[in-house]
Amino acid sequence: MTEALIYDAVRTPRGRGKADGALHEVPPLRLLTTVLEQLRDRNQLDTTYLDDVLMGCVTPLGEQGADIARTAVLAAGYAESVAGVQLNRFCSSGLEAINMAAAYLRAGQTDLVIAGGVESMSRVAMGSDGGALFMDPAMVAAHNIVPQGISADLIATRYGYSRAELDALAAESYRRAEIAQRENRFAKSLVSVYDALGTLLLGHDEGVRPGTTAESLGKLKPAFEALGQQGLDALALMKYPELSRIEHVHHAGNSSQIADGAAGLLMGTRAAGERLSLKPRARIRATAVVGSEPTIMLTGPVPAAQKVLRRAGLSIRDIDLWEVNEAFAAVPMYFMDALGVDPAVVNVNGGGIAMGHPLGATGAILTATLLDELERRDKTLGLVTLCIGGGMGIATIIERVN
Numbered sequence: 001m002t003e004a005l006i007y008d009a010v011r012t013p014r015g016r017g018k019a020d021g022a023l024h025e026v027p028p029l030r031l032l033t034t035v036l037e038q039l040r041d042r043n044q045l046d047t048t049y050l051d052d053v054l055m056g057c058v059t060p061l062g063e064q065g066a067d068i069a070r071t072a073v074l075a076a077g078y079a080e081s082v083a084g085v086q087l088n089r090f091c092s093s094g095l096e097a098i099n100m101a102a103a104y105l106r107a108g109q110t111d112l113v114i115a116g117g118v119e120s121m122s123r124v125a126m127g128s129d130g131g132a133l134f135m136d137p138a139m140v141a142a143h144n145i146v147p148q149g150i151s152a153d154l155i156a157t158r159y160g161y162s163r164a165e166l167d168a169l170a171a172e173s174y175r176r177a178e179i180a181q182r183e184n185r186f187a188k189s190l191v192s193v194y195d196a197l198g199t200l201l202l203g204h205d206e207g208v209r210p211g212t213t214a215e216s217l218g219k220l221k222p223a224f225e226a227l228g229q230q231g232l233d234a235l236a237l238m239k240y241p242e243l244s245r246i247e248h249v250h251h252a253g254n255s256s257q258i259a260d261g262a263a264g265l266l267m268g269t270r271a272a273g274e275r276l277s278l279k280p281r282a283r284i285r286a287t288a289v290v291g292s293e294p295t296i297m298l299t300g301p302v303p304a305a306q307k308v309l310r311r312a313g314l315s316i317r318d319i320d321l322w323e324v325n326e327a328f329a330a331v332p333m334y335f336m337d338a339l340g341v342d343p344a345v346v347n348v349n350g351g352g353i354a355m356g357h358p359l360g361a362t363g364a365i366l367t368a369t370l371l372d373e374l375e376r377r378d379k380t381l382g383l384v385t386l387c388i389g390g391g392m393g394i395a396t397i398i399e400r401v402n
Helices: 028-042 068-075 093-106 137-143 148-159 163-182 225-239 270-275 301-312 330-339 362-377
Strands: 005-011 052-056 083-087 112-120 200-202 259-268 282-291 321-324 381-388 392-400
Touching: 005 028, 005 270, 005 282, 005 362, 028 068, 028 112, 028 259, 052 068, 052 093, 068 083, 083 093, 093 112, 093 259, 093 282, 093 362, 093 392, 112 362, 148 225, 148 330, 163 330, 259 270, 259 362, 282 301, 301 330, 301 381, 301 392, 321 330, 321 362, 362 381, 362 392
Parallel strands: 052 083, 052 112, 321 381
Antiparallel strands: 005 259, 112 259, 282 392, 381 392
């Protein structure tokens, strides 16, 4: 089977996904064209050789609607022959785009593609596109669907994670992200965003707050307790009657920050790379996706990682570095406990708690970060995984190519 190789990876900084965030004035189309322009220019890419651009976007509405991938192809000045598709598997959409691109390449249906994602959460509000999964009363009642924050607190309650433990994990995410920024560990894939006049808007991940500690996080109030008291705790407990109550331990400081951002990977076959004098950096070793229980919702990374490891013929000890999306602190904590993964090699440069989770882009951002860190440490194998709304999980193993 044809290899699916990664030739380059580019991402914007993650801006705070609020009206006072540095990227709020930047339309999502501009975030995405920034990525496409950089991938073209730094690789001296003749875009007539490019088959397709696959981009995840979780809220394809308004400025992010109408197939933003194809729109960005045209806006970036790519050849008209380049197609584009927007896709949505909730929080994993950026990684789903990469996995789908890998499948096309392996099957011989494409030769050269760009895959990634975009989300401007300050301009297009999360959930504004609606959907029966979270809004149809019959669907919610039949499957005990609750907001993800309730699900995260349910994980913590079921597996006995205390507020102090979760705050400690979050504080470590901030500490690692601060070190990574100070040491310019993101420099290889990070590209700055400028306004129309060429003024720098943002050149670093905006959410990092130096000096954040478990003690400072301990002063924040639980974010989902009021929702739970409105009947959503009771709905979740119908699925888990062995629990007497849900302990509300997640808050703004140990949950992922909403963010704006975009990312893209240049991927192709070996023959395409040789034709264009591109040097491969990694290959997609294996991919997997699973469905999981939809009330607790966020445990999918565990079976997804187990599935992708089986497909690759690898064990946990074979993986050098892990990126586990920090949607909520309980997610990576449960993941590490369930699989016995050493915390020292998980999210080594911080994660979504410290730097943000621009939904459609995050999977591609994590992949770019993982690849850069494998190269920096001279390691070989990395695994990236995300939990997904509705009860799913996704995982991808990448292997460096020398």
